Amino acid sequence: QVQLVESGGGLVQAGGSLRLSCAASGRTVTQCPMGWFRQAPGREREFVAAISWIGGVTYYTESVKGRFTISLDNVKNTVFLLMTSLKAEDTAVYYCAAEPSWATTSTLIHDYDSWGQGTQVTVSS
Numbered sequence: 598q599v600q601l602v603e604s605g606g607g608l609v610q611a612g613g614s615l616r617l618s619c620a621a622s623g624r625t626v627t628q629c630p631m632g633w634f635r636q637a638p639g640r641e642r643e644f645v646a647a648i649s650w651i652g653g654v655t656y657y658t659e660s661v662k663g664r665f666t667i668s669l670d671n672v673k674n675t676v677f678l679l680m681t682s683l684k685a686e687d688t689a690v691y692y693c694a695a696e697p698s699w700a701t702t703s704t705l706i707h708d709y710d711s712w713g714q715g716t717q718v719t720v721s722s
Contacts, residue, residue, distance in 0.1 A: 691715060
């Protein structure tokens, strides 16, 4: 498994932006699909975005398309989630996750074998 540490969460007003970071160790992020998920209070964890190994292809849930961008920095071995035009409904704990090396990029929680501890994002309206 790979160790993942998220950072960058916080409190922001609606319409604002945040950039989440996920530092990985134990596995190179360009060798495995990486994803971001979120869980709001009282709701199940849901897929937000994913990026294929090497970073060639990205996937987004419909509600964040055009507002969020997932990217990789292979030098820093870090995955980012840039969130813009934030809405109150984006409030959640955001989790970074990694699939096994060379796997097919997935939007399903059970396909990810490593998870970070989560970072809180709160959007005030």
